[in-house]
Amino acid sequence: MNFSNETFVIVGGAAGIGAAIARKVAAQGASVIVCDISEINLSRICEEISTSGGTVAGYKMDVGSDESTRNICEEIFEAHGSPDHLIITVVDYSRTLGEISDISASHWKAAFEVNFFGYIRILENFIPRMQNNGKGVITITSSTLAVLPDRSMPIHIPYSTLKHALFGLATAMSVAFNSTKQPIRVISFCPSATATENAISGVAGTKFSHLQGAIAQGATADSVADTFIEKIKDDEFLICTHPNYATDIVELAKTKLNPLRFINRNQTS
Ligand SMILES: NC(=O)c1ccc[n+]([C@@H]2O[C@H](COP(=O)([O-])OP(=O)(O)OC[C@H]3O[C@@H](n4cnc5c(N)ncnc54)[C@H](O)[C@@H]3O)[C@@H](O)[C@H]2O)c1
Numbered sequence: 378m379n380f381s382n383e384t385f386v387i388v389g390g391a392a393g394i395g396a397a398i399a400r401k402v403a404a405q406g407a408s409v410i411v412c413d414i415s416e417i418n419l420s421r422i423c424e425e426i427s428t429s430g431g432t433v434a435g436y437k438m439d440v441g442s443d444e445s446t447r448n449i450c451e452e453i454f455e456a457h458g459s460p461d462h463l464i465i466t467v468v469d470y471s472r473t474l475g476e477i478s479d480i481s482a483s484h485w486k487a488a489f490e491v492n493f494f495g496y497i498r499i500l501e502n503f504i505p506r507m508q509n510n511g512k513g514v515i516t517i518t519s520s521t522l523a524v525l526p527d528r529s530m531p532i533h534i535p536y537s538t539l540k541h542a543l544f545g546l547a548t549a550m551s552v553a554f555n556s557t558k559q560p561i562r563v564i565s566f567c568p569s570a571t572a573t574e575n576a577i578s579g580v581a582g583t584k585f586s587h588l589q590g591a592i593a594q595g596a597t598a599d600s601v602a603d604t605f606i607e608k609i610k611d612d613e614f615l616i617c618t619h620p621n622y623a624t625d626i627v628e629l630a631k632t633k634l635n636p637l638r639f640i641n642r643n644q645t646s
Pocket of ligand 1: 388389390391392393394395412413414415418438439440441465466467468469470491495518519520521567568569570571572573574575576595598
């Protein structure tokens with residue numbers, strides 16, 4: 378694809394899947410604005426893209442803070458206007474693991490602060506700009522877990538829950554823009570297991586460290602980014618990287634959305 382004359386803002390784009398998307402769309406001519414809390418990774422991705430001849434700007438932003446998000450969004454609008462694409466890939470894995478026995482209100486609040494309300498803070502600032510501009514594509518990153526239950530759920534119940542919330546948010550926004558005839562498209566991006574550095578190190582040193590090997594065997598961030606970029610040209614709502622997701626969603630529907638029947642469907646009793 379050619380993205381010349383298109384601007385992408387990628388929030389959480391200094392590492393992992395977001396960084397892979399940033400590199401690839403920049404290589405295809407896009408002007409890329411990366412926002413992230415990690416200054417080291419921000420400098421690294423900006424240097425990488427500009428050394429390869431791409432157009433990039435980096436902004437340090439903490440989506441856990443109203444003030445940081447608002448101030449940096451203003452700077453971005455001032456310097457670059459409203460983007461063609463807003464992609465939010467933020468996650469703070471340290472706050473998302475937890476079994477039923479770990480769950481307290483404070484654990485849940487911490488999990489949602491960056492990983493759900495961080496998305497809301499970005500949207501609160503960008504939606505009015507994109508509406509004024511009369512166009513744009515908003516990508517909200519959820520997870521395959523939001524559309525298909527799996528056996529890893531018991532160890533990251535807050536993560537599964539907030540990814541369902543982000544899927545619901547994308548669904549409702551898509552319908553809302555359509556019902557008011559606003560030409561803003563919403564994508565729910567649902568990657569499945571991807572071997573990013575932070576996803577692997579996120580479980581290190583926890584009681585779930587045995588999962589490192591399984592995550593390391595996930596897809597590469599590059600291949601997930603390739604699938605995402607290939608599919609944004611289709612006018613679809615759901616971009617899922619799980620290979621059999623459409624068939625599996627039908628299977629889940631046949632169980633009347635019963636997660637246990639879906640997970641156990643291939644086992645004989
Ligand atoms: N890796 C997987 O297996 C997988 C699977 C399904 C869905 N996802 C989702 O895909 C997205 C990207 O995942 P990833 O593995 O590439 O993650 P990642 O950790 O590599 O990248 C996320 C980025 O968010 C940034 N970030 C964290 N807190 C922030 C804050 N307060 N403000 C601004 N930036 C902040 C991090 O610095 C990091 O650069 C996430 O939404 C994740 O939940 C990942």
